[in-house]
Amino acid sequence: MDLDYFKLIDRIVDLNLDERTIMVEAQVPEKHTIFEGHFPGFPIMPGVLLTEAMAQSSGWLLLGVLKFKRMPFLAIVKEAKMRGFVSPGELLTIEAKVEHEGSGFAVTKCKGRIGKQLKCSAEITFGLAPFPDPSLRVHMDALAEKIGFPLQALAHD
């Protein structure tokens, strides 16, 4: 998890394009200035960052479903629930599933866990747009490789 660059997902554990599901890991750093303020004496991951982590997990799933032809942009977050504290140093596992693929948008459902304990969940809607700039596509390709996106999964139809 690179909080400074808002890259919250470290590794794709599983991507199933037939089932339209993904599982990822996000290692919460031991130390970061965010935890100095949120909160002094009781550092926990802010709910907005847990929500963003769920959104990024869904984003990777949708990039796979869309075969990197479109970029998902966050549009609506519903039913975002912070069900328990997530502390520095913990390993967050996030699962996401495509709930609906509409015309120009998609909806996912996500759950974040520490171990077996459910910590957060949400229903998230994305607008799906052509990559607005070629450099963004290049960046996403490089990031995909870094986090172990199974590019071979895109080969089959």
Add this chain to the structure above:
Amino acid sequence: MSSTFDQIANIIAETCDIPRDTIKPESHAIDDLGIDSLDFLDIAFAIDKAFGIKMPLEKWTQEVNDGKATTEQYFVLKNLADRIDELVAAKNAGTGA
């Protein structure tokens, strides 16, 4: 069973917090009800789910942008209900929606 229009109107009322009795078959979703593109995403999701279809929003938008259709054809609610009925009929006929 309620009409397609009633179902759409109920979805819009609930999704956009618009009083149900102000939503008429002649209402234009954008011009009269003030629904923006983000709210329409939410409405489209609810309509897709309720009717088991995929409204071709991008195709419709393209047709409007190209001057091949007017927004009234798709966004006046009685017309939207007709489009949805067509999509449902196409799906039931097995020709795809």
